Amino acid sequence: MAGKIRVLVAKAGLDGHDRGAKVVASAMRDAGFEVIYTGLHQTPEMIVQAAIQEDVDAVALSILSGAHMTLFPRVLALMREKGIGDVLLTGGGIIPKEDMASLKQAGVGQLFGPGTPTTAIIDYIRGASE
Amino acid sequence: MSLVENGAPGADALLDEVYGARPPAPRVGITGPPGAGKSTLVAEMALLLRRQGRRLGVIAVDPTSPYTGGAILGDRVRMSELSTDPGVFIRSMATRGSLGGLAARTEELCELLSAWGSDLTLIETVGVGQSELDVAQAADTTVVVLTPESGDAIQSLKAGLMEIADIFVVNKADHAGADQLAAGIRSALGLRAPAAWRPPIVKTIATERQGIEELNEAIEKHRAHLGDPGVSEGLRREKIRARLKNAVRERLLEGAWERKGLGALLDRAADQVLHGTISPYRAARDLIERMTDHGERSPN
Ligand SMILES: Nc1nc2c(ncn2[C@@H]2O[C@H](COP(=O)(O)OP(=O)(O)OP(=O)(O)O)[C@@H](O)[C@H]2O)c(=O)[nH]1
Ligand SMILES: [Mg+2]
Numbered sequence: 134m135a136g137k138i139r140v141l142v143a144k145a146g147l148d149g150h151d152r153g154a155k156v157v158a159s160a161m162r163d164a165g166f167e168v169i170y171t172g173l174h175q176t177p178e179m180i181v182q183a184a185i186q187e188d189v190d191a192v193a194l195s196i197l198s199g200a201h202m203t204l205f206p207r208v209l210a211l212m213r214e215k216g217i218g219d220v221l222l223t224g225g226g227i228i229p230k231e232d233m234a235s236l237k238q239a240g241v242g243q244l245f246g247p248g249t250p251t252t253a254i255i256d257y258i259r260g261a262s263e
Numbered sequence: 264m265s266l267v268e269n270g271a272p273g274a275d276a277l278l279d280e281v282y283g284a285r286p287p288a289p290r291v292g293i294t295g296p297p298g299a300g301k302s303t304l305v306a307e308m309a310l311l312l313r314r315q316g317r318r319l320g321v322i323a324v325d326p327t328s329p330y331t332g333g334a335i336l337g338d339r340v341r342m343s344e345l346s347t348d349p350g351v352f353i354r355s356m357a358t359r360g361s362l363g364g365l366a367a368r369t370e371e372l373c374e375l376l377s378a379w380g381s382d383l384t385l386i387e388t389v390g391v392g393q394s395e396l397d398v399a400q401a402a403d404t405t406v407v408v409l410t411p412e413s414g415d416a417i418q419s420l421k422a423g424l425m426e427i428a429d430i431f432v433v434n435k436a437d438h439a440g441a442d443q444l445a446a447g448i449r450s451a452l453g454l455r456a457p458a459a460w461r462p463p464i465v466k467t468i469a470t471e472r473q474g475i476e477e478l479n480e481a482i483e484k485h486r487a488h489l490g491d492p493g494v495s496e497g498l499r500r501e502k503i504r505a506r507l508k509n510a511v512r513e514r515l516l517e518g519a520w521e522r523k524g525l526g527a528l529l530d531r532a533a534d535q536v537l538h539g540t541i542s543p544y545r546a547a548r549d550l551i552e553r554m555t556d557h558g559e560r561s562p563n
Contacts, residue, residue, distance in 0.1 A: 136269035137332070137357070162333035167357045172340035179346040183339060186353055188265040 138262050139167045139189045143175040145208070146198035153247075154195040157225070160251035164259070177204065181211040184220060190262040191242075193254065194224035201228050205241050221261045225249065264354060267371045278371060288320065288381040290373050291482055292402030294390040294427075299408045300434040301387045302341035303469035304478070309345055311475050312383065320376030320384035321345075321353040322369060324398065327360050334358075338387055352379055366397035367510055373401065399427040400505050404485045406478070408432045409448070411440030425451060428462050430481045436466040436474065460488050519554040528553055 142158045144151045151173055158168045169187045171179070184192050192212070196204055205222070212218050225245035228236075233244045242261065245254050267274045293301050302323065309319050323338035336355035345351045354372060358365050373384050388398040390407070399405045407428035412435070433445050445464050452462060463481050467474030489498060519525060532546040541549075 136265055136271070137359075139265070158335055162328060162335045163331050165331050165333045167327075167333060167355075168335045169339060169355050170335055170337040171346070172337075172343065175343075176347075179343065182347055183353070187355055 137165070137167045138191075138259065139169065139187060140258060141169045141171065141180070141184050141187060141189045141192045143171045143180050143183070143192070143194055144173045144196075145175050145177070145180060145194050145204045146196050146200045147174065148196075148198040149173065151195070153197070153225075157193065157195070157251055157254065161255060161258075164255045166255075166258075177207045177211050180208055181215055181217070184212065185215060185217055189220060191221040191223060191258045193258070194222070194226075196224065196226040196228070199227070201226055201236070201244075202232055205236050205244075206239055209239065209241055221258065223254065223258065223261075225254065264372060264375055267375060268356070268368055274371075278374060286377070287374070288377045288384045289404070289486055290384045290386060290402045292386045292388065292398045292405040293408060294388045294398060294405065295408030295432075295434075296410075296413050297389055299410050299413065300467075300469045301389075301408050302338040304408060304432065304434060304467065304475070305338075305385050305387050306342045306345060307469055307472055307475045308479055309342070309351060309385065311479060313345075313348060313350055317382040318350045318380050319352070320373070320379065320381035321351065322372055322376070322384065322386045323353065323355045324365070324369070324386065324388040325355065325357060326389060327357040329360060332359075352376060352381065366400045366505075367512075369398055369401040370510075396427060400502070403489060403502075404429045404482055406430045406432055406482070408434050409444060410435040411438045411444050413444075425455075429460065429485050430478070431462055431464045432474075432478060433464060433466045434469055437468045437471070441466060460485065525550075525554065 140161055142154055142161070144154050154170075158170050161168045169183065169189065171183055175183075180192065180194070192208070194205065194208065205224070209218075209222055212220060212222060221242050222240075223242040223244065225247070227247055228244055233246075236244060243257055265271075266277060293305055295301055305321060305323075309321060312319055321342070323336065323342075325334055325336045325338065327334045334357035336357060338355060339346065339353060342353055345353065354376075356368065356372065359368075369386060373386070376384050386398055386402055405427045407425075407430070409431065410433070431448050433441050433448070435441070445466065448464055463484075465474055465478045465481050467478060469475070528550060532541075532550060535541045536543050536546050
């Protein structure tokens, strides 16, 4: 019996609103995913601990604060250290193309810029978890 | 855990192995209307229990959308303070809408949490339907959380919610109407037949950490009551009986659906009902018949 796709949606960093993350979370629910939503100001430690306990297929981070070049690598390193390096790490935010490319180089999954249709990230996660 | 939740191959072997590996952690269900403050309470109760050195499992249940099969599990938002504590294991769970299946899956996750080392497992569920009754079945102690806002809802509270409560919490006691609510509960309880356990009513302000100690004490008292040899044997037997019934139902149904051909039979029956050839009840009886005689001979 196939399980549901479980995705952790978290806001990392200091920026203070989560409208975008909530829109993505609702779209994922509508696509049949089980979305674990953890809210604002999550540290890498909180995110990785939740990802382990919740047994997710993917971690989707929303980062608008500009700290993506430190946060994504930090989360990825912790995931590897804690033995869940095989779980997809993806996300979105205001991230310049060249940063996306270098994060991808480092092993982070595809990242999505503002205004990307939610279907793009949903299709990507679904494709990756099959 | 996902293995078990999905009923995947290997799940039963895992459950057999962990069962009885450690004494089962007591289970406390926390239920009540949406937004009553259940997650905030769970977080505060957990923080207090952690300070007393106990390891905790938390299961937070939210409804699956019946239309899309998806769910947003948002209870962790209020549990941030616990989220890096290695002595707390939080698992969110969607109801997935299976009949009685929720109780079975909750049981199973509780068993895994006991094996992990939980001394106590808190189970949060939204009281909006069947799910809180299922969860009450899995819990040793059930706490029903109401707020002054749910005051007029109390009349319409299904008898079920009154029946399952071992402890009542009046949360948001900082809002007007808390005393009236408590009085309302008290008089509703007065209508019940006298019993060995009378559910206490605890007032709390979860956001200000008020009443949490009293709540944990009330839970301890209820546990002591359950431990009373006169009560416990019969109650425990009753719980185990219900647990077995759920486990059997889940396994029977899953097995039956998965056997080859039943999906196709279901499609055909749906077409027949759709075109008015037969009634749904007749179709259901036929399907059950097919399930049961295919049962013995099927290779798996
Ligand atoms: N004034 C007041 N607000 C409270 C109290 N307890 C919780 N809240 C607030 O009530 C809101 C809902 O709290 P939650 O803990 O998420 O409630 P819940 O019952 O878990 O909600 P669901 O899981 O969505 O059903 C939050 O904004 C809390 O801050 C309280 O004692 N007093
Ligand atoms: Mg909640």
